[in-house]
Amino acid sequence: MTDALLEVAELTVHHGQLCAVDRVSFALEPGETYAIIGANGAGKSTLMRSIVGIHPPTSGRIVLAGEDVTAVPTVERLARGLALVPEGRRLFPSLSVEENLKVGTLRARPGPFDLQRVYELFPWMPERRKQRAARLSGGEQQAVAIGRALVANPRVLLLDELSLGLAPVVVQRIYGILPELLANSVTILLVEQDVSQAMRVAGRVHCLLEGKTTLEGRPAELERADIEAAYFGVRPGPAEPVSQ
Amino acid sequence: MTWFNAILQGILLGGFYALFACGLSLLFGVMGIINLAHGDFAVIAGYVAVVLVPSTHLPMVLGFLVVVPIFALGGYILQRTLFQSALNRGDPLTILLVTFGLSIITENSLLQAFSANGQSINIGSLIADSINPNNVISISDISLVVLIVAVVVLGTLQLVLSRTSIGRMIRAVADDREAAELVGINHRHVFGIAAAIALATVALAGLASGMITEFAPSTGTSNLLFAFEAVVIGGIGSLWGTLVGGIVLGVAQQIGAQINPAYQILAGHVVFLAVLAVRSRGLFAVREAA
Numbered sequence: 001m002t003d004a005l006l007e008v009a010e011l012t013v014h015h016g017q018l019c020a021v022d023r024v025s026f027a028l029e030p031g032e033t034y035a036i037i038g039a040n041g042a043g044k045s046t047l048m049r050s051i052v053g054i055h056p057p058t059s060g061r062i063v064l065a066g067e068d069v070t071a072v073p074t075v076e077r078l079a080r081g082l083a084l085v086p087e088g089r090r091l092f093p094s095l096s097v098e099e100n101l102k103v104g105t106l107r108a109r110p111g112p113f114d115l116q117r118v119y120e121l122f123p124w125m126p127e128r129r130k131q132r133a134a135r136l137s138g139g140e141q142q143a144v145a146i147g148r149a150l151v152a153n154p155r156v157l158l159l160d161e162l163s164l165g166l167a168p169v170v171v172q173r174i175y176g177i178l179p180e181l182l183a184n185s186v187t188i189l190l191v192e193q194d195v196s197q198a199m200r201v202a203g204r205v206h207c208l209l210e211g212k213t214t215l216e217g218r219p220a221e222l223e224r225a226d227i228e229a230a231y232f233g234v235r236p237g238p239a240e241p242v243s244q
Numbered sequence: 245m246t247w248f249n250a251i252l253q254g255i256l257l258g259g260f261y262a263l264f265a266c267g268l269s270l271l272f273g274v275m276g277i278i279n280l281a282h283g284d285f286a287v288i289a290g291y292v293a294v295v296l297v298p299s300t301h302l303p304m305v306l307g308f309l310v311v312v313p314i315f316a317l318g319g320y321i322l323q324r325t326l327f328q329s330a331l332n333r334g335d336p337l338t339i340l341l342v343t344f345g346l347s348i349i350t351e352n353s354l355l356q357a358f359s360a361n362g363q364s365i366n367i368g369s370l371i372a373d374s375i376n377p378n379n380v381i382s383i384s385d386i387s388l389v390v391l392i393v394a395v396v397v398l399g400t401l402q403l404v405l406s407r408t409s410i411g412r413m414i415r416a417v418a419d420d421r422e423a424a425e426l427v428g429i430n431h432r433h434v435f436g437i438a439a440a441i442a443l444a445t446v447a448l449a450g451l452a453s454g455m456i457t458e459f460a461p462s463t464g465t466s467n468l469l470f471a472f473e474a475v476v477i478g479g480i481g482s483l484w485g486t487l488v489g490g491i492v493l494g495v496a497q498q499i500g501a502q503i504n505p506a507y508q509i510l511a512g513h514v515v516f517l518a519v520l521a522v523r524s525r526g527l528f529a530v531r532e533a534a
Contacts, residue, residue, distance in 0.1 A: 054422060078428045090423035092416045102409075103416050107428030148427060 004063070005030045005187050006051075006082075006156045011060030013043070013050045013211075020046040022211040023060070028156065033178065033188040035202035037195050039231060043211035044191040045087050048160045051189075052084045053077050065155065079107040081155030087164060087191075089145040093134035097125060097144055100133050104148035111153025112184045118147035121177055139170035146174070150181070157181065159190040163197060175201055195227060209233050245380040250502040252381060254495030258474075259391025260456065262490030264449040264467055265474035266398055266483060267442035273481040274418040274438040277327060277339050281346035282446060282471060283464030288350060289315060289450025290459040291358060293365055305367045305455070311447045319443025320436040327439065328432055347464065354461035362458035365451065390452045394490070397445055398483050404441075405483070414438050418481075473516040479526025488527060492519070 004027035013021040021043040028034050036044050049055040051062055053074035062070045069077055091100050101115050119126045122143045128136070133144060142162060149157055163171040171194075178188060178201055192198040198205055199219040207215035207230040215222070215230035228234075264286065271277045279285075292314060293307040300310055326346075330339040373385040405411035417424045417434045424431050453459055453467065470493060478489025493512050500511020519527065 052426065054425065074425045075428050075430055078426070084426055086423065086426060090420055090426070092419040092423065094415050094419050095412060099412050099415075103412055103424075103429065104427050106409075106413070152428065 003030075004028060005065055006189065007061075007063040008047075008051065009061040009063065011047070011050060011062065012058045013046050013055060014058045015046065019058075020211050021050065021057075021208075024208065024211070024213055025060075026206050026213075026216065028187055028189060030155075030187055031182060031185060032203045033182065033190065033201055035198035035205045036189070036191045036208060037193070037198050037205055037227075037231065038208035040193070041210075042208040044193075044208055045160055046211075047208070048084060048086075048158050048189075048191055051158060052082055054084075075107060078152055078154075079109065081109060081153075082158065083149040083152045083154035083156075084158040085142075085145045085149045085160060085162070087160040089138075089141045091133040091136075091141050091144055091148070093132065096130050096132055097136070098129035100144050100148050101129075101151055104151040108151055109153040109155075113150040113153050115151060118150055121150075121180060122147065138166050139174065142166060142170075142174055146177070150186075154186065156187045156189055159188060161191055161193060163192065163194050171197065195231065207231055245378070247499070247502060249381045250498040251495055252383065253387075254498035255491050256384065256387040256391050256494070257498060258487075258491030258494030259394040260387070260449070260452055260490070261470050261474045261493050262487040263390060263394035263397060263445065263452055265471040265478075265486045265490055266394075266401065267445040267449070268468075268471045269475045269478075269480065269483065269486045270401070270438055270442045270445070272475070274414055275323075275327070275331065275435050276336065277331075278343065279442075280340065280343040280468065281350055281464075282343075283466070283468030284347045284350035284354075285315070285443060285446045285464075286450030286453055286467060287354060287459050287461060287464040289447040290363070290365065290454035291354065292447075293451055293454060294363055303367075304365050305370060307365065308448055308451055311451060312444045315447035316440040316444040319439040319441070319446075322443070323436045323439030324432060328435065331435075347468075351461050351464065358461065360460055360462065362460045362463075363454070364458045365454035367455050371455070384456075386455055390456065393448060393452070394487065397448065398487050401441070401445075402483050410434075410437060470512070473512065476526055477516055477519045479523075479529035482526070482528035485526060485528030492527075 006028040009025050010023045011021055012019065012023055024047060036047060038044050046055055050057045053072065057070065061068055064080055064082060069080060092103065101118060125143070133141060136144065162174055175197065181188060190198065190202065202219065204216065204218055206213065207227065209230060215226060268279060268282045271279050289311050292311050293304065297304055297307040297310050302309060326342060327339065330342040367386065370386055375383040375385070405415060413429050413434050414437070416429060417431045421431050474489040474493050475486055477492050478485030478487070492515060496515035497508045497512040501508035
């Protein structure tokens with residue numbers, strides 16, 4: 001646990017009276033892909049927002065590379081290496097593609113990613129760099145959102161619902177760049193409703209149900225019945241192995 | 245020719261309205277603040293010039309060198325304290341009430357300090373100088389200067405917003421405050437800078453007002469109304485739209501006055517309502533969602 005790059009310990013987050021995340025703990029090893037899965041309303045996005053500092057936790061700790069960042073402002077967490085690609089992309093619609101990427105460099109750490117590197121990852125982008133973000137398709141916006149986070153050279157990249165609202169072929173293309181990120185020492189924490197997608201790309205998965213941890217483990221070692229029980233809160237028929 | 249002159253005078257007046265309105269447009273476009281004290285701030289600028297500039301031995305026409313930096317600094321401080329505190333409450337009504345309160349406090353404080361008598365900024369013979377190509381057309385030098393200043397200010401603002409790093413940050417924060425925070429932009433600081441720019445332009449407008457005509461503690465409210473109309477006619481979020489809005493309003497008022505002097509203000513309001521009815525988001529609305 002001491003080698004963890006990002007450690008979330010006993011984190012509890014409330015939305016008013018509602019407990020959205022309830023004493024959740026996990027740790028990310030450097031260079032791994034870790035997936036948080038769960039149904040709608042399980043607390044996944046709240047957990048991500050809390051990790052980057054947008055939504056303050058009620059209790060618990062967030063430790064990045066051995067430093068407690070629980071009380072550190074969002075802007076400073078980015079400078080220390082935590083970048084979030086938020087649910088719904090959240091690009092700046094009145095800014096061009098290039099301007100969206102440039103604002104991502106404001107708190108950039110030194111590292112392999114810059115605008116040029118992002119353009120190499122997404123070869124369609126240079127031609128359309130002057131186009132307003134509002135005029136891009138959903139998949140293209142997602143690519144720009146990832147690029148905007150990457151140019152900050154994060155140590156941990158948080159990806160919130162990459163596949164939401166996108167066609168399967170676009171999702172495959174977006175997820176296709178993850179090996180490239182891992183090869184550049186980026187550790188990935190992703191939130192995904194699509195369980196099979198999470199199982200394909202993650203080294204470990206963590207299931208939330210109504211804010212509580214219901215399952216954690218390596219995809220190859222988990223039974224489908226256990227995942228479904230953890231995901232929905234009810235155990236279906238006889239267990240069978242998860243297809244990879 | 246008299247109608248042509250009316251249009252010309254309208255364009256000159258429109259330059260003044262546009263200068264007055266651009267700060268209002270910026271505050272609303274970036275922070276969503278409808279600053280009801282906008283007109284009163286301009287009146288304060290006039291009084292600051294009358295009180296402070298003589299002690300600097302600068303000619304009054306260069307009063308902006310003293311007043312604009314004071315207002316820019318004051319704008320930043322006002323945003324980081326009072327306005328930010330109101331914005332933090334998350335209710336648009338709070339900030340509206342705060343600016344309304346500021347307006348009342350300002351007007352009454354000025355009344356107490358300077359009385360209700362009108363004052364003007366003395367710019368010597370410049371107030372009477374004009375270009376007269378014939379017997380009908382007369383272009384006042386100071387009005388022409390104000391129009392040129394308005395175009396330069398709006399053009400510079402447009403350049404800053406579209407070409408510089410701080411401009412990108414201001415537009416990003418205006419689009420999505422939380423997403424801006426996620427990419428490392430301190431939105432409070434950016435709000436402060438936007439307010440500093442807005443108050444600097446208010447100071448210029450207040451000085452222009454004091455040079456062209458008289459000002460008194462109560463004149464802020466009527467100027468605020470015209471600034472509002474210019475912003476809405478032009479389209480919220482568009483700086484060039486604000487210039488066009490100011491000119492449309494000015495021309496409407498001058499044509500109304502040409503028909504009958506009593507129709508001057510009414511004609512402006514009628515055109516404002518007509519634009520609202522036909523294009524409710526103004527002539528050059530720019531905002532679009534991702």
